[in-house]
Amino acid sequence: MIDKQAASAEAAVADIFDGAAVMIGGFGTAGMPDQLIDALIARGVGDLTIINNNAGNGETGLAALIREGRVRKVICSFPRQADSQHFDAAYRAGTIELELVPQGNLAARIQAAGAGIGAIFTPTGYGTLLAEGKEIREIDGRHYVLEYPIHADFALIKAHRGDRWGNLVYRKTARNFGPIMAMAARTAIAQVAEIVPLGALDPEAVVTPGIFIQRVVEIASAAVVAA
Amino acid sequence: MNRLNRDQMAARVARDIPEGSYVNLGIGLPTKVTNYLPREREIFLQSENGLLGMGPAPAPGEEDWELINAGKQPVTLLAGGCYFHHADSFAMMRGGHIDICVLGAFQVSVNGDLANWHTGEPGAIPAVGGAMDLAIGARQTFVMMDLLTKQGESKLVGACTYPLTGLACVSRVYTDLGVFDVGPQGAFVVETVDGVSIDDLRKLTGVSLAA
Numbered sequence: 036m037i038d039k040q041a042a043s044a045e046a047a048v049a050d051i052f053d054g055a056a057v058m059i060g061g062f063g064t065a066g067m068p069d070q071l072i073d074a075l076i077a078r079g080v081g082d083l084t085i086i087n088n089n090a091g092n093g094e095t096g097l098a099a100l101i102r103e104g105r106v107r108k109v110i111c112s113f114p115r116q117a118d119s120q121h122f123d124a125a126y127r128a129g130t131i132e133l134e135l136v137p138q139g140n141l142a143a144r145i146q147a148a149g150a151g152i153g154a155i156f157t158p159t160g161y162g163t164l165l166a167e168g169k170e171i172r173e174i175d176g177r178h179y180v181l182e183y184p185i186h187a188d189f190a191l192i193k194a195h196r197g198d199r200w201g202n203l204v205y206r207k208t209a210r211n212f213g214p215i216m217a218m219a220a221r222t223a224i225a226q227v228a229e230i231v232p233l234g235a236l237d238p239e240a241v242v243t244p245g246i247f248i249q250r251v252v253e254i255a256s257a258a259v260v261a262a
Numbered sequence: 263m264n265r266l267n268r269d270q271m272a273a274r275v276a277r278d279i280p281e282g283s284y285v286n287l288g289i290g291l292p293t294k295v296t297n298y299l300p301r302e303r304e305i306f307l308q309s310e311n312g313l314l315g316m317g318p319a320p321a322p323g324e325e326d327w328e329l330i331n332a333g334k335q336p337v338t339l340l341a342g343g344c345y346f347h348h349a350d351s352f353a354m355m356r357g358g359h360i361d362i363c364v365l366g367a368f369q370v371s372v373n374g375d376l377a378n379w380h381t382g383e384p385g386a387i388p389a390v391g392g393a394m395d396l397a398i399g400a401r402q403t404f405v406m407m408d409l410l411t412k413q414g415e416s417k418l419v420g421a422c423t424y425p426l427t428g429l430a431c432v433s434r435v436y437t438d439l440g441v442f443d444v445g446p447q448g449a450f451v452v453e454t455v456d457g458v459s460i461d462d463l464r465k466l467t468g469v470s471l472a473a
Contacts, residue, residue: 115387139394
């Protein structure tokens, strides 16, 4: 019997190693897999490269991981926010590296990694600071920037429901980067509010097919219970 | 000098958004345009974090923090609205499926270059988000901004001095003193606010303005 369920968040992240590249789902706090990140903090590994849209909000999730000094580099589109104080402090102290990527290029590079594409030519960023030093190609009269895929050792994502084969559905705008990060990481780990029996998810509505998921762990979410 | 306030500017932009448009409103000032879209006009608001058919803010106490907009504020979904992941969301922009996006700006040049993501100041932490994708991806990119900075410098310029967001991507600029078309032919005054002349605008901006 194939059962991708992990017994706990701690068990789900038990092989994440020092120096790993880790994708973390979420747009701000929506879709942020807080309990998997808490387990990662408790595991004590550091020197991590984190791929996320942001660089932490408030005191939980990615912000806590940065506060605890576990992150060497962040690849993101929008680090600076009103509540990104832990990233801001680390950045100003020179203890964290930032690779700033336009949001759509971030998504496209993650998707390229998951789809086995060697590189992409994107129009976004052409003629700006973020394309400096990169190869430019003119195709049918338009300029494009060569960008490479972003791969990761692990992805930590949050979905709404899953089954023991790893099929997932998401909830509202918490979906954001989950489906593409699941595809781009060697080991994709999903926390879900509920694990349901095989066949309970409408196969027409499955968003992430289980092939992209290696581990799934059930963590009841207050937000979802309330809804 | 007579000038539009922010709500009047939003109402002016809203007038130019036809029924059936797929529209992305940037965070900050452009978000106000939502308040002036007539209810009887069906317009599809897209938010780049992954929803189409975005509705107004929820009533107090009804917030769902898994249903937010690009500014991370709670919103609602209209009947017929839907959710999607980030790669699909940015395909909607980059692929030319969004009819209109409305963005704020630090500067716009007369040929349509946009600067709105970074002041370039030493020590500033840069953040770009979806600005570069929106600027070059939408079929039409509108800018909504005050014509002058607090120091009285024109934000409509011959060439941007702030770091660029996109080249030749803006088609129309809505300001508190007038509306301009910009592009390969330079800047053109579409209309002025009551009591403001085209010569006033030429003096204030210092750029060549056709009318």
